[in-house]
Amino acid sequence: MIRREFITLIGGAATWPLAARAQPVERVRRVGVFMDLAENDREGQTRVAAFRDGMKALGWIEGRNVNYDYRWTAGNPPVMERYAAELLTLKPEIIMNGGLPTLAVMQKQTQTIPIVFAQVLDPVGAGFVESLAHPGGNITGFVSFEYSMAGKWLDTLTHIAPRMRRIAAVRDLASPSEMGMLGAIQAVLPTFSLPFVVIGGRDAAEFERVIETFAREPNGGLIILPSPNTLVQRRVIMATAARHGLPTIYPYGFFAREGGLISYGIVPSDNFRRAASYVDRILKGAKAGELPVQVPTKLELVINLKTAKTLGLDVPATLLARADEVIE
Numbered sequence: 001m002i003r004r005e006f007i008t009l010i011g012g013a014a015t016w017p018l019a020a021r022a023q024p025v026e027r028v029r030r031v032g033v034f035m036d037l038a039e040n041d042r043e044g045q046t047r048v049a050a051f052r053d054g055m056k057a058l059g060w061i062e063g064r065n066v067n068y069d070y071r072w073t074a075g076n077p078p079v080m081e082r083y084a085a086e087l088l089t090l091k092p093e094i095i096m097n098g099g100l101p102t103l104a105v106m107q108k109q110t111q112t113i114p115i116v117f118a119q120v121l122d123p124v125g126a127g128f129v130e131s132l133a134h135p136g137g138n139i140t141g142f143v144s145f146e147y148s149m150a151g152k153w154l155d156t157l158t159h160i161a162p163r164m165r166r167i168a169a170v171r172d173l174a175s176p177s178e179m180g181m182l183g184a185i186q187a188v189l190p191t192f193s194l195p196f197v198v199i200g201g202r203d204a205a206e207f208e209r210v211i212e213t214f215a216r217e218p219n220g221g222l223i224i225l226p227s228p229n230t231l232v233q234r235r236v237i238m239a240t241a242a243r244h245g246l247p248t249i250y251p252y253g254f255f256a257r258e259g260g261l262i263s264y265g266i267v268p269s270d271n272f273r274r275a276a277s278y279v280d281r282i283l284k285g286a287k288a289g290e291l292p293v294q295v296p297t298k299l300e301l302v303i304n305l306k307t308a309k310t311l312g313l314d315v316p317a318t319l320l321a322r323a324d325e326v327i328e
Helices: 003-014 016-022 042-057 077-089 100-109 148-160 176-192 204-214 228-232 234-243 253-257 268-283 305-310 317-322
Strands: 029-035 066-072 094-097 115-120 139-143 166-172 196-201 220-224 248-250 262-266 299-304 325-327
Touching (some): 042 253, 066 077, 094 268, 100 115, 115 268, 148 176, 148 220, 148 248, 148 299, 148 317, 166 228, 176 196, 253 262, 253 299, 253 325, 299 317, 305 325
Parallel strands (some): 029 066, 115 139, 166 220, 248 262
Antiparallel strands (some): 262 299
């Protein structure tokens, strides 16, 4: 090796540590995750895992370029208020919100930090966004249901329980967003000629009481409307319906997987996975108010044959053929 090449090689080697030190350190972004479920709720963990997986697929690696601050509220309003304020003291750049009650609380706390909701029924009617196409403000996200689905619950339930002669919709008295769904059910009622009542509660004891009262007369069936409290109190609702032999349709697949008769609705974890795409875009400079609210794209029908057998129901082959999942 000639002297000039040797000096060049040594001189270049001397700069390697400096060059390594000069590499820019990747900025770690901070994302708040505000959930309306309890931390020990398996469904809540499934939803958050789907969100993290969606973020990871977009290049956001926890501990390297993003950190998450979690707050689980278990549907408890005072806890929501406290945790919302606590979360904001951590100065997140964006908040991924799990459901309607937590969103209502967080909206009161900040009008500047971007918020992406993963599951809200009627964000326009609830006053969270100006319109689906143009949300405005600092909030956008993903709708959990379309009102037309409510009529399909009634149709599906009459197919699996043809001897049903009366029906009740079980709602969350703390959630006004269900009124549109009730209207959709009532719109198709003349086709079925079934007496229809609306019952509801706010806590486990109240849900149990109203379902037991309805069950005093025979041949009843239930439609469980999607809401924070029917989700949080689902074990009491399902146990009471089963104890009284009430054919019941639920709004999410995990109800049927946990022992409910039948469910039809969105796949919540899919909404949470999709929410990651909006968090990603906002972290890269997009404005929440300019990202249109998205509607559900994935629906599933889940039937629990074991529960059907316990209730003495024969599931029609046509219904089984439509099912995305059959639990035996």
